[in-house]
Amino acid sequence: MILNEAYKYILNNSEVFFEAVKIHLVLSFVAVGLGIIICVPLGIYLAKTEKASLIIMNIVNVGRIIPSLAVLALVMPFVGIGFVPSLIALTLLVCPPILINTVIAVKEVDKSIVEAAYGMGMNKARVIRKVEFPLALPVIITGVRTASVEVIASATLAAFIGGGGLGVFIINGIAGANASMLLVGAIPVALLAFLAEFTIGGIEKLTTPPTT
DSSP: OHHHHHHHHHHHTHHHHHHHHHHHHHHHHHHHHHHHHHHHHHHHHHHTOHHHHHHHHHHHHHHTTSOHHHHHHHHHHHHOSSHHHHHHHHHHHHHHHHHHHHHHHHHTSOHHHHHHHHHTTOOHHHHIIIIIHHHHHHHHHHHHHHHHHHHHHHGGGGGGGTOOSTHHHHHHHHHTTOHHHHHHHHHHHHHHHHHHHHHHHHHHHHHSOOOO
16 A cells, blocks of 8 residues: 555655755744744834835736746756755745735734824834734734645745755655655645644634634
């Protein structure tokens, strides 16, 4: 049975398998982390700068239609192959959902609450930190959840440019017409994506204020 063969392969090659899982997770988590560091502050700034927001958001929306593999191919001539180019490409892939959700979330914060905060004597930085950001957080986390699921799936493509990860098993399975080898990579990726969706979805619910 194909699943049994895949399981036996993992047992017999556990060191190789778990190294691939580790690389896959590092690529995914670091890419999402960089996406958050870059896009959340940028999104807050754009939400308050109408002209710049319109231009950059249009560029980002156009960029979202570019296939993941094409992004990898585009960065390869500039930074070569391996882990770092894969990380750069994956970071570019996670940025749009985080940035878009951050801009939307901050723009949709109730203006009366913001005005009340200013009326209490808060300065701009404190209003952002204490009022706007906490209220926008659930929607921002939704963007992080979307980005995380996308990047876990897309990280399989890193194998095409020598980035390693679980995609190596998928490529080898396709190249050798070996369904069990393909499943060695595909099933863990699906499980990791589901785990990310479930975990970050839980965090999102915790940060969402109860409705009255």
